[in-house]
Amino acid sequence: MNQILVTKKLYITPELKRKKKVYKVNFILSVFFLIVLISVYIYAAYDRDKAEAMSQDILASAEAEQEDNTVADSDILIAVLNDTTDDGTEAPVVVSNTNQNSTTKTKQQSQSGYTYVTDGKIVIPKLGIEYGILDGETDSEAETEALLKMSPVKFHGPEINTVGNYCIVGHNYRNSRFFSKVPTLVNGDIIQITDFANNRTVEYEVYDKYTVIPEDVSCTSQNTDGRTEITLITCTDDSSQRVIVKARAI
Numbered sequence: 556m557n558q559i560l561v562t563k564k565l566y567i568t569p570e571l572k573r574k575k576k577v578y579k580v581n582f583i584l585s586v587f588f589l590i591v592l593i594s595v596y597i598y599a600a601y602d603r604d605k606a607e608a609m610s611q612d613i614l615a616s617a618e619a620e621q622e623d624n625t626v627a628d629s630d631i632l633i634a635v636l637n638d639t640t641d642d643g644t645e646a647p648v649v650v651s652n653t654n655q656n657s658t659t660k661t662k663q664q665s666q667s668g669y670t671y672v673t674d675g676k677i678v679i680p681k682l683g684i685e686y687g688i689l690d691g692e693t694d695s696e697a698e699t700e701a702l703l704k705m706s707p708v709k710f711h712g713p714e715i716n717t718v719g720n721y722c723i724v725g726h727n728y729r730n731s732r733f734f735s736k737v738p739t740l741v742n743g744d745i746i747q748i749t750d751f752a753n754n755r756t757v758e759y760e761v762y763d764k765y766t767v768i769p770e771d772v773s774c775t776s777q778n779t780d781g782r783t784e785i786t787l788i789t790c791t792d793d794s795s796q797r798v799i800v801k802a803r804a805i
Contacts, residue, residue: 572608579618585763607732611704613663614687619674620661620749629797631779660752667701669693675715677707678747682736688715688723688748699724707733710788712774716750716757716804717783724788734789738798740764743776746802759785759802766796 587799650775656771670692677686691698691710703704703726713719740761742744750755775785783804788797 573664588641590659590699610686610733613673613689613706614676614685617687617751621754665705666703669698669701671702673700673751674709675748675750675795678749679737679740679744680747682739683731684736686725686733701729711772712777712786714750716748716753716755718778718779718785719777720775720786721748722786722788727790727792727794729792734787737787737789737800738764738791740800746785746787748751757783758805760805761800761802763799763800763801766791767799769797771797774801 564618587697608682662670664670671689673687674690676687678686687706688709689702689706691702699708699710703724707723707725709715710722710724712721715721725737727733727738729735742761742763744761746759746761747756748759774788785802787800787802790796791798
């Protein structure tokens with residue numbers, strides 16, 4: 556018995572060719588954008604890790620310098636020799652050992668060319684935060700932005716740990732870096748600020764937290780009724796507002 560085999564031809568129409576081409580282009584574009592997104596994420600993670608390492612190097616260097624200054628100051632001997640006493644005999648040499656810490660802050664220069672000093676350090680035990688506080692020479696916006704990539708920065712206020720409102724700004728990297736966890740602080744939490752010039756640590760207790768629009772800088776007001784206060788400033792996770800944390804010296 557003869558069998559007739561019938562085959563059907565698949566005709567490639569112009570419309571089918573066009574759709575195939577569109578699918579191919581879309582696939583290539585999807586792969587390209589996926590690679591770009593992965594690259595951006597990897598670079599951002601690298602940049603955050605680099606900033607964290609830099610901030611810790613700055614803190615370690617400042618603490619080592621402070622320790623060296625403290626040791627040097629403690630070794631200063633003052634000798635006083637009077638020619639004669641009241642009875643005409645030679646007066647003894649009086650030797651005293653001073654223990655005064657250095658008040659000189661060493662100026663450093665960032666890779667972007669801005670000059671700064673490390674004013675002190677901030678420690679928040681609850682969050683595992685410990686960073687140096689940088690203070691720029693000019694306090695310009697461009698300088699602050701550059702230094703913020705390195706560590707938290709003094710934004711406004713008096714000398715560290717003195718009467719007034721000492722304001723510190725830090726980036727929110729949406730992980731554990733810099734001030735990312737600061738928005739989780741609540742009233743009663745403790746913040747420790749150390750002044751490297753005088754080797755003095757003051758504890759502050761959080762008493763308020765709120766958010767404002769970026770243009771609102773009322774949190775930097777120096778009207779503290781004679782109290783010693785600090786203000787921590789960072790961004791919300793979507794960067795649309797600023798998180799303000801207020802704390803008062805205990």
